[in-house]
Amino acid sequence: MRIDILTLFPQMFESPLSHSILKRAQDKGLIDIVFTNIRDFATDNYKKVDDKPYGGGPGMVMMPQPVFDCFEYVEKLSPEKSKVILLTPQGRKFDQAKAVELSKESRLILIAGRYEGFDERIRIGLGAEQISIGDYVLSGGELAAMIIIDAVVRLLAGVLGDEDSPKDDSFSAGLLEYPQYTRPEVFRGMRVPDILLSGDHGKIAQWRRRQALERTKKYRPDLLKNKNTNQRQKKG
Ligand code: 4HQ
Numbered sequence: 001m002r003i004d005i006l007t008l009f010p011q012m013f014e015s016p017l018s019h020s021i022l023k024r025a026q027d028k029g030l031i032d033i034v035f036t037n038i039r040d041f042a043t044d045n046y047k048k049v050d051d052k053p054y055g056g057g058p059g060m061v062m063m064p065q066p067v068f069d070c071f072e073y074v075e076k077l078s079p080e081k082s083k084v085i086l087l088t089p090q091g092r093k094f095d096q097a098k099a100v101e102l103s104k105e106s107r108l109i110l111i112a113g114r115y116e117g118f119d120e121r122i123r124i125g126l127g128a129e130q131i132s133i134g135d136y137v138l139s140g141g142e143l144a145a146m147i148i149i150d151a152v153v154r155l156l157a158g159v160l161g162d163e164d165s166p167k168d169d170s171f172s173a174g175l176l177e178y179p180q181y182t183r184p185e186v187f188r189g190m191r192v193p194d195i196l197l198s199g200d201h202g203k204i205a206q207w208r209r210r211q212a213l214e215r216t217k218k219y220r221p222d223l224l225k226n227k228n229t230n231q232r233q234k235k236g
Contacts, residue, residue, distance in 0.1 A: 010035035059116030082107035087141030091130030112141030178208035
């Protein structure tokens with residue numbers, strides 16, 4: 001997969017992409033991440049990419065010209081068909097189903113904005129899909145882009161080892177994860193449940209399914225309510 005990122009702050013991505021799973025995925029050549037700085041497409045001497053909103057009001061707005069020129073340059077860098085994503089609170093909320101969907105694309109182009117937001121013509125003209133990572137206001141789209149990259153890349157074939165296959169992740173089954181324990185058997189007076197020490201794999205699997213369901217009912221009942229709707233949305 002090729003991932004292009006259009007941003008005013010490419011350095012923000014350095015650390016998250018240079019560790020652990022995301023680093024390994026790049027080292028193995030499974031993903032290729034390319035940054036392009038929107039500011040390089042500013043045309044005036046001050047490298048201006050934002051301007052005052054028409055109609056007045058606080059804050060600044062991303063100008064359409066640098067973003068369009070940057071996008072058109074990036075698109076031509078590689079021939080693959082791409083999915084274009086604009087990070088914005090107006091977008092559909094990101095979830096595991098969307099991560100799975102994006103993991104099937106061969107190329108993603110993510111546009112991370114700053115300031116109070118994008119000139120509306122960026123939204124209209126680029127034909128981008130709008131995605132929000134949640135109902136809160138960030139100071140820029142960069143962290144949102146990183147979250148999407150992390151959730152998508154770990155789903156790509158060969159990125160995770162077999163041991164930590166994403167198949168039993170919480171959410172892939174629509175449920176939270178069952179409780180996990182490691183050594184020692186007793187820690188500060190708290191015992192590992194006997195069933196996990198029994199060696200009876202059938203019973204253990206049954207216990208885990210039950211626990212996952214109970215936890216979901218207790219902490220995230222909304223996941224159970226939405227379960228059928230989510231699956232229907234996926235098929236439709
Ligand atoms: N932004 N999910 C970029 C967000 C956001 C979100 C605020 C996006 C500022 C310029 N992005 N603008 N929530 O809060 O994706």
